[in-house]
Every structure is written in C-alpha cells, then in structure tokens.
Amino acid sequence: MTDASLAATPDKTALRHAATVIVLRRDAGEPPRVLMGQRAERAAFMPSKFVFPGGAVDLGDWNVPLSAPLGAPNAARLAHDAPDGIAPALAAAAIRELWEETGMILGARTDWPDAAPPDWQGFADLGFCPAASDLHFVFRAITPPGRPRRFDARFFLVDAEAISNDPDDFSRACDELSHLQWVPLSEARALNLPFITEVVLAEISALLRPGQPISPPASVPFFDNRGPASRFLAIET
Template sequence: MPSPVPIRDAATVVLLREMQDGPSVLMGRRGARAAFMPSKYVFPGGALDPVDATVDFAAPLDAAHAETLGEMAAPLAACAIRELWEETGQILGRPADWPEAPTGWRGFARTGHRPDAAALVPVLRAITPPGQSRRFDARFFLARAEHLASDPDDFDRAEDELAHLHWVPLAQTDALDLPRITQLALHEVRARLNDPDPTRPMPFFHGTMEADIRP
C-alpha cells in the first residue's frame, strides 16, 4: 500500500480589481508539465515556507481574521504575500526599510517595502481531496488591488511559475479551464461582493469538496 500523500499548509491570494469590464481577478495558467493542476488557470499561491513564520509585517492581519485562522494566521498571511510577489511581481506592502529581511524575502525587501497583512481577508479554506499527487490545506485570502504598492499591470518581476498572467473579469472566468477549488473560490468572491458583511463565515471544503461553514 502506498504511503499517504502528506498535506501541506498553503495560502492563495484572490486579487480583486475594479476595471472597465467590471470586477476582475488576477489569474495565470500553470505549466502543462506541472505535477499539480497542469494547464489550469489558478490564483497565485503556494505552500507555506518555514521562513514565513519569521516575517515582520508593516501592518498585521486584522485581529478578527487572525482569530479565525488561529495560530497559523501570521505565517499563512506571510505565505500569501510572498507567493503573490514571487508569481506575479506584485507588492502587497507598505513603504519601509527591512534590512533584516530573512532569506526568501530579500527580493521583496529590496523594493523598499514590508508586507501588509492588513490588506488580506480570509474567505475560504480547502483541503485537496485524497487521490491527488499533492495535497494542500489551503487558505484563500481576498485582497483589493488598491492596496498594491506596485503597478497592477506590470508582471516583469514575476517568476515563471504562471503563464499568461492577466486580469480576468469575474463574468468571464467560466470560459477558462479552472480547477474545482478555483471555481468554489470564485463563487465565494461573488457572494462576498453581493454580501459585504465582514462577519460572513468562511466555508471549509474538505474530502469530497463538501463544505462546513466555520465562523
């Protein structure tokens, strides 16, 4: 019997921007040879790195959101901001010197910013169902593009993990090849646009992608 696939903590950012065609989200396509979700359009995100637990924020995650996420709140928020930076070149941060930035964050620090966790709102949690080559316990954060400290149309500093980075109108996302969890995240984003109540509970999808509603 093969060993079970370990479940790794991860974070994803749904970056939302008001544009001429309506609310839009930043997405990119994974490579055709990727071990996980090949050729699918996804949001920027990835696995938690141990260094994410050492990050000194310019502004912390809102206290209510931190309570929702528990002891992993700060590392997950840092992971989300780091993955956004690495995969898109976008800076969710505030101007500040950061000479003591840890390895893995020094490129971000050289932009003259520290990460801004206050811009993040946790909206969904999902665990990859069994049977996948990789499994993640992913927390999806919503962030507004107006909180970016970078040009939202400049992806020159992005690494090569995602191709065809672009802003997709929410009304047109169904035309893309999306993983099931990305579809669920988009559904939650649309629901929050229609119901901006900050106390809205965060769905938790696990196993067969059935949801528990967690406060």
C-alpha cells in the first residue's frame, strides 16, 4: 500500500477495499511458517505492528489480466455483499501488494495482452503475468470506525509452493515492511500483532491439515464493523 494510492483518496478515513496475502510455507522437517513484516513506527495505520503483506485496491487493479482466474468458490464468496466485478480486482491487488512489499511473484510466464500499468511494470518486465488460481479467500474484516485508515480487507491464503521465485529473496521488496521473515505459525501470536491478525492466525491454524493441500474453508468468517455494533458473520455462498 503506497503513499501515492492513499493520496488519491481525499478522505483517508473513507472505507477502502483492500487485499492481504498470507503465504504459508510447509518445508519438509520444518513447522508451518507464515510470511510477516513490521510496519514503520511512524506509520499512520498500525504502527510497529507485524502484519501480512497487503494494501488497498488501486484503480489499475480492476483491469489487470489474470493468466489463471480465481477458483469459482472463492470468486463467488468475494462477490458477496460487494461491488460487481470486484473479485478479480481484489485478487490482482493481493498479487501486486505481495510483489511490492516482498518481491515475491505469484504468476505465470506469459506475455501481457496489453501494456502493463505502471505499478505492474517491474512484475511484467520479469516475464510474468499474475495468476490467481492458487489464492484462497479465508477471511474478511472491516476496520472499526474511528481509526485513521479504514479498510474492507479480504485475506487470501496461498501455499509458498505457488510462488515463482525464491521465497527467501526479498531483494526486490519496497520499504513498506521491515524485518520480513518466515515466522513459525505456532510462534506468530507472540509478536506485536493487530487484534484482527491474531484472529486470522487462529482461523488459519484451524484450517490446516498435515500433508493436505490448501482448500477453501466451509465458510469465510466476516468481521463486519460497518454499523454501530460489530458483527461476526459467515460467508457461505
């Protein structure tokens, strides 16, 4: 999530659609790990907190071609109580934010049908087009009122095996997150985390089955803070 994208919105407290990516790594002989980084101490939103890569949907994300689309269950659930056509844009935003903040590529080697938008040029220059088929929509949360930034965030889970480049190479990452690292899932909740990240980590832990591939959950938890009272719902579309 760049300062430029925030500056494009005059009211920074307005609710913005956003996407977050939880990259899960399950190497042989190692405990399950997730990729996290720390936000800057002076950041307006969640300063000093450890978070997953993610940020707001940019205008260009609505027109980004996907070399492989979202799976049907994920697309249907993302469309629930949301603007028409937003599912591919959310997937594109997730892949772009992962690329910008970590340097990781979730894509396939293929040519873009048209010129890549500026935010995607580095991704395209490496010969990749974004691929969303390995993303699994697992959580949705709306930031409570009164915060300096508010997002309607969708959390995606992806296996690190779907990443096309070296998962230990962060050399192409921007400076949005520091201390990028693979954190054992069992130890992540000991970090300085936002409340919602703690909740998501618990949900992810409950989803995992040893030796089994990631699959869509039976329903997607939805922490809805649009009204005067918080509601914890389930998206079952």
